[in-house]
Amino acid sequence: MTPLPPQPISPLDGRYYPIVHTVGEHLSEAGLNRARVVVEVEWLIFLTDHAMFTTSPLSVDDKTALRQVVETFGHAQIAELAEIEATTRHDVKAVEYFVRRRLSELGLDSIAELTHFACTSEDINNLSYALTVRDTVDQVWLPAYKAVVAALRAMADELKAVPMLSHTHGQPATPTTLGKEIAVVVYRLERVLSQIEGGEYLGKFSGATGTFSAHLAADPEADWPALSREFVEGLGLTWNPLTTQIESHDWQAELYDRVRHANRILHNLATDMWTYISMGYFTQIPVAGATGSSTMPHKINPIRFENAEANLEISSALFSTLSETLVTSRLQRDLTDSTTQRNIGVAFGHSLLALDNLRRGLIEVSVNEARLAEDLDHNWEVLGEAIQTVIRAEVTAGQSNIEDPYAMLKELTRGKRIGQAELVAFVNGLDISSGAKARLTNLTPATYTGLADELVDHLDV
Known part of the structure; x- marks a missing residue:
């Protein structure tokens, strides 16, 4: 060969x-x-x-x-x-x-x-890594990250009133809105974003073991710590006054842990989007000329989210290794950080690749409101929570004498499918006030979303 x-x-x-x-x-x-x-x-x-x-x-x-x-x-x-x-x-x-x-x-x-x-070589290297990592974050990674957050923000606002059945533990649960669930992701991502943007990039410039020994030997009168600080800060970095031969890399550990945290939130988004697609809540928009399966021509596979999921896992694993290993240096110096730091770009690369796939994946899906409505209409039993809660309030207010309303609704709904007619008949037979009955009989799974749509507006608070 x-x-x-x-x-x-x-x-x-x-x-x-x-x-x-x-x-x-x-x-x-x-x-x-x-x-x-x-x-x-x-x-x-x-x-x-x-x-x-x-x-x-x-x-x-x-x-x-x-x-x-x-x-x-x-x-x-x-x-x-x-x-x-x-x-x-x-x-x-x-x-x-x-x-x-x-x-x-x-x-x-x-x-x-x-x-x-x-x-010492590390005087040059630590500042060089601080500069290159900072520029990668500011000029490359953050713009891609913010593009995904912006796309999610727009989706959250657009879909904030679109009702959706929740699936806690994978089972039908209290309805929410699709926009509110996306807003949860946005809030999480923006919180980590503020931590990343507020992070420090430290630098040392103090010689072979961080003591300014050679500097002092050359000029005993100079204020070398002050000069070192001025130089490091002149590069746009934060001066670290106490180090061994190396800058201790704590700022790197902090940054990589935060980026890894962002990765894991994005990973959660990727797996949820994959699941929503499999449930039919989102449909994928066909791309002209694209092939989903080499043998099943009907398929459009959620490859953007699968690719993102895998790359986020690889990136997170690398960032975990970086943050865990870089904070340790034997005595005043060993060279393990040298090889380790050469993989920083690989970690950011896999994260950037994931961000690109997520951004493209989000614009290649559309909401299937008919499917969302269908799921809601097939799960009237989720209103059991509302009914038993209203009965509790009625009992507390002296409007009812019903005992253990939770057990009553559990008997009616647990593990069963019931429809609107059964629930309305059940409510009308309850010993509660007419006002409470009216509220409950007018309720549907699609309207039982609480303040979900208003909560999306908290992103702008």
Whole structure:
């Protein structure tokens, strides 16, 4: 058998690449290296701006030229870094040499020794990961997440008055509205969204074991913690003053747990939508040319929700591993976080793929109100709750002497199918006030939805 040409192992880099490629703009080896260049360049500019070691601030043109190294970072630079790393066998050292080459080309050799000054690799890496994760969340993942939430919000509002039989424990239960049930998901998702948007992205910049030892040896008079804080915050990150060699990754654990939480809520949505489709509450809109089954031509399979379900499970598993393992580092440093963090993009990629499928799945279904009405009309026994509750109120108000109304309705309805006529006759035979009888005999499963439609409006409170 002829060997295949080189192929991607991950489906994210193959079949699904067109959907998730934007994650790679940040959370890929190239994206990480570009962020490393950002940190190295900005540290150089920072040191010279503060006239450290008798340097002078760079000219505007020199700063622009240095920052242009980042702006023009592309295929040629990726290849050059790979070539350098083949010799150094160290990715961050390769970035340092790459930056030094640019300084030489720009005639800035006089500040070359300030490249990577007093830095351990983790000083560069932790800031680079913070930048790339932040940008992935803000520019890629959150827009996709918000698009799904917006679609669900619109559905909740549109369907807030459409009655639907509930199925607690999978059994017919007190009716609700379809919009209210979707609004529950929106409320959950928006609550987690606010937590994610309020999260911190921490960074350290304090040397080999977080003590500023090399910094102090080079300049005992400088206020290195203050300079470190100014630099980290200048990158738009939150300064972490107390670390070992590594930034402790607690902010990452917090973020990944929240994204995983959002994933699990979305997973609940996917399984519920799949179930509603199987019950006929939603019908799937045929897509021209699409095939549901290779042998059963009538089928339209709920593949969007199935795909989302599977990818959310994979993403959640990866985020769980990330949040659990990254918070542990042996003594002042071990390298387990290095390999682990290279999978952050994979975790976000699977979540992004799921979000895309959910968004598309939601616009490929329509509500089958006739089927919803049919189910309600076949389950009049769900009004047993209303009847026994009204009797309890009547007894409490001295309008009735009925004993144990719950047991009475249990005997009438449990495990049985009864219709409108039987319920009306039963109510008319009760020893309750005429007003109570009128309320109950006018009730139908479709109107027994309480405040469900009004509750949807709480999304805007």
